[in-house]
Amino acid sequence: MNIEKIKTSAAPILVMTEVSKAFPGVQALRRVNLRVLPGEIHGLVGKNGAGKTTLMAVLMGITEPNEGTIEISGKVFATMTSKEAIEAGIAYVPQHVAMMDSLTVAENILAGELPKNKLGFVDWKRVNQEAEKRLEQLNLRLDVTKKVEGLGVAEQTMLAISKALFGNAKLIILDEPTASLSRSDINRLFDFVKSLRDKGVSFVYISHHLEEVFEICDRVTVMRDGRIVDTKNVKDIGIPELIMMMVGEGVEEYTRESTCTDEIVFVLNNLTRRGCYEDISLELKKGEVVGITGLQGCGSEQLGKGLFGLEYRGVGEVKIHGEEFTAMRPIDSFNQGLAYLPQDRYRFGLVGVRPVRENVTYPILNRLVRLINLINRNEEKKIVSDYIKGLDIITPNQEQPVRLLSGGNQQKVVFAKLASTKPTVLILHEPTQGVDVRAKMDIFRIIDELAKQGVATVVLSSEIRELIGLCDRILVMNSGKLTHEYKKGAKDTTPENILNAIEGGKENHG
Amino acid sequence: MKTRASKFLAIILDNLIWILVLAGLVIFSVLSPSFRTPFNLVNTLSRSAYLGVLVIGQAFAMISGNFDLSSESGLGLTAMVAGLFLASTTNGGFGFEVSPILAILIMIAVGLIIGFINGILITRMRMNNLIVTIAMQMILRGLIYIISPGATASFFPKSFDWLGGGNLIKIPMEKGNLAIPTASIFIILAFIIAHIITRYTQFGRNMYAVGSNPVAAKDAGIETDKIIRIVYLISGFCMAIGGLLIAGRLDSATPRIGAGLIFPVQAAAVVGGVSLFGGRGTMIGAFGGLLLWSILDSGLSIMEVSPFWIEASRGLLLLFAVGIDAIKVKGMHQRALEESLATTQIGLKDNKIVTD
Numbered sequence: 001m002n003i004e005k006i007k008t009s010a011a012p013i014l015v016m017t018e019v020s021k022a023f024p025g026v027q028a029l030r031r032v033n034l035r036v037l038p039g040e041i042h043g044l045v046g047k048n049g050a051g052k053t054t055l056m057a058v059l060m061g062i063t064e065p066n067e068g069t070i071e072i073s074g075k076v077f078a079t080m081t082s083k084e085a086i087e088a089g090i091a092y093v094p095q096h097v098a099m100m101d102s103l104t105v106a107e108n109i110l111a112g113e114l115p116k117n118k119l120g121f122v123d124w125k126r127v128n129q130e131a132e133k134r135l136e137q138l139n140l141r142l143d144v145t146k147k148v149e150g151l152g153v154a155e156q157t158m159l160a161i162s163k164a165l166f167g168n169a170k171l172i173i174l175d176e177p178t179a180s181l182s183r184s185d186i187n188r189l190f191d192f193v194k195s196l197r198d199k200g201v202s203f204v205y206i207s208h209h210l211e212e213v214f215e216i217c218d219r220v221t222v223m224r225d226g227r228i229v230d231t232k233n234v235k236d237i238g239i240p241e242l243i244m245m246m247v248g249e250g251v252e253e254y255t256r257e258s259t260c261t262d263e264i265v266f267v268l269n270n271l272t273r274r275g276c277y278e279d280i281s282l283e284l285k286k287g288e289v290v291g292i293t294g295l296q297g298c299g300s301e302q303l304g305k306g307l308f309g310l311e312y313r314g315v316g317e318v319k320i321h322g323e324e325f326t327a328m329r330p331i332d333s334f335n336q337g338l339a340y341l342p343q344d345r346y347r348f349g350l351v352g353v354r355p356v357r358e359n360v361t362y363p364i365l366n367r368l369v370r371l372i373n374l375i376n377r378n379e380e381k382k383i384v385s386d387y388i389k390g391l392d393i394i395t396p397n398q399e400q401p402v403r404l405l406s407g408g409n410q411q412k413v414v415f416a417k418l419a420s421t422k423p424t425v426l427i428l429h430e431p432t433q434g435v436d437v438r439a440k441m442d443i444f445r446i447i448d449e450l451a452k453q454g455v456a457t458v459v460l461s462s463e464i465r466e467l468i469g470l471c472d473r474i475l476v477m478n479s480g481k482l483t484h485e486y487k488k489g490a491k492d493t494t495p496e497n498i499l500n501a502i503e504g505g506k507e508n509h510g
Numbered sequence: 511m512k513t514r515a516s517k518f519l520a521i522i523l524d525n526l527i528w529i530l531v532l533a534g535l536v537i538f539s540v541l542s543p544s545f546r547t548p549f550n551l552v553n554t555l556s557r558s559a560y561l562g563v564l565v566i567g568q569a570f571a572m573i574s575g576n577f578d579l580s581s582e583s584g585l586g587l588t589a590m591v592a593g594l595f596l597a598s599t600t601n602g603g604f605g606f607e608v609s610p611i612l613a614i615l616i617m618i619a620v621g622l623i624i625g626f627i628n629g630i631l632i633t634r635m636r637m638n639n640l641i642v643t644i645a646m647q648m649i650l651r652g653l654i655y656i657i658s659p660g661a662t663a664s665f666f667p668k669s670f671d672w673l674g675g676g677n678l679i680k681i682p683m684e685k686g687n688l689a690i691p692t693a694s695i696f697i698i699l700a701f702i703i704a705h706i707i708t709r710y711t712q713f714g715r716n717m718y719a720v721g722s723n724p725v726a727a728k729d730a731g732i733e734t735d736k737i738i739r740i741v742y743l744i745s746g747f748c749m750a751i752g753g754l755l756i757a758g759r760l761d762s763a764t765p766r767i768g769a770g771l772i773f774p775v776q777a778a779a780v781v782g783g784v785s786l787f788g789g790r791g792t793m794i795g796a797f798g799g800l801l802l803w804s805i806l807d808s809g810l811s812i813m814e815v816s817p818f819w820i821e822a823s824r825g826l827l828l829l830f831a832v833g834i835d836a837i838k839v840k841g842m843h844q845r846a847l848e849e850s851l852a853t854t855q856i857g858l859k860d861n862k863i864v865t866d
Binding site for chain 2: 308310329330331333334340342347348349350351352353354358359362363365366368369372373374375377417
């Protein structure tokens, strides 16, 4: 880990030295070194699960690091509380800022220090004047008498930044600030952030939009698997290089033998949902594994949800085994042979407080109930124990609440649930997200096993290397359309080509 | 060490209700000779049987992540409807003097209609369950006055009163007979049935899933709206049975019947460990809550404690119960934060590889 010699002589505002953090079973941060200089916008990028969130949680005093020190403006902390972090000048501005929405801008700015007149009543005139004066110092023009809920998202973010600065913040963490902004809003926000940088304020800028990182950041730090890969001057690198750093090389390669047969089991014909995807035509054969990849927001996510019946599916033909697929609700989808693995298993895939046994059998309880709705426990337990053995789920017993399992084992429980419905078509959305390397291999094996049994699988994923090893075909989706196809073993099926196809599609539409 | 201590604490917290029930029984028995008479002990439960039925309905609603605040007025309305159909004109009824069986069927129908409307408004119209059921509470109370009009109906057939006010068997004792009230046995049976439904049926299991994580429940193929509609139907059914019990016990139906009952109902459920946040709680716990509530009530009034103090002690008990729930939830949130940070990491599980 060689942090490059920093040209400027100014003392860094933040120095994190050898910070490590372990959670039970997972090493979340490993000897992280990070320096942020005064008056710089410092990008922080990495895939989901790379450790950005934990690093920021440590910086904000939400979790304590196991090792290492944090130095803020010369003051050294081994551990700190969130109060100490705020006092030291750290401020966090999330994607959706939380403010007192039904109060005015001025009230929000002066909350807790409202000027009062002689009688002890709030002096509203002075409130507004004072608020205007403060905003003027930052060159921010806002109607201070307007209620915050009436402001646009960009203005709210700028107000939150300003408020942090009035509270003497020196380093502001911006977490995905542009996720729900239009281009013109982004420009205004960026101009504001840059003007503050020129005044000496430092920012840590977290984003998945790499081109924005290049637009606004001075330096960028890449994280992967809890480590800092490198910190670079933005001028010195390009997007492909940055992606390579994020994805990493030399990841354990996995390849599988194709189990594709000739029998077509799943057909999509001109499926269109306006604003999400267009003209999706696809044929899947028994035992085939097809990957769909693209940038966030390319429409693949909506396609998966639409097919499963969680969202509107759109117009077009969908057939399973030659029969029209009509399911509008998840339970019907299961019954008609289509199962779906959602991306965020905590929110969508599992009922965390309930035991493993119950989580596996929710969709198939209909087949397990005997007279008056009573569940046949013995049969249920047998099915669940078969899956625990078959998928190698590590759990003390069937009654363990799933949230107490490790990430990989939780994902296997979701797989067990889907497999128990005996699907013809399986749609997997980011199946390896947030699971450790070993569990990843297990999940690949599970997918392979299911494919051998004849399940046609669609994998929606941004993990290009994993797709190359796993899939018979990889389709690239750009702005709702399938634009490129890469076959297993073909010469042009390389990560670089696929990345270019993804990025290329972007330039045409963005 | 820390985990063992917290595990021990968790066991105490989980079974706190039974410790309190036991403590209540012992303390009042020692303090008051009239509390520990067999007569009082068997009657304590029968006096609060109607409350218990509403607790069952409320527990169903709360486990599925909802509330049903209309149940007190539902109980009142069903009791009044039955009273009007049963009683003669001189006794404040319509003078139909229908058979008890028919009256009970009408009550159940009214209860189910209330539950059906609640369920439809909440699931189809996406209205807030709290507000819908509060509004329903007011509407139903108004209806009672409209149909009665403001008068009391009384003197019902014996067979109608049997469940709420009658005796099942008489056990010969040294001094006279000890009569076992039907309602005491009935409420125990009702909780057993409720327990079987929540724990051993597909519906019960789905209900917990809906209460804990509605989105994941939907993704797992559970029809969350249907579950909630059934829950409200059950709650409506419970109102009718509650109305039957109270009308039978009093042998009359007054317009104010059940008014203000919703607070004890909520309190007993929460004291029994049914979470306000859905997805947690058992019928056995709710039964414990009911027992504690009735023991406290009966014990304090037998000892001639001022009713003002009784009211205050109920409030304290409720605060205590909600406090315990809050502590449990806070612990859960803290653990959930740590866990979610931990499990969103792509790391190597083996620490030996990690500490290179």
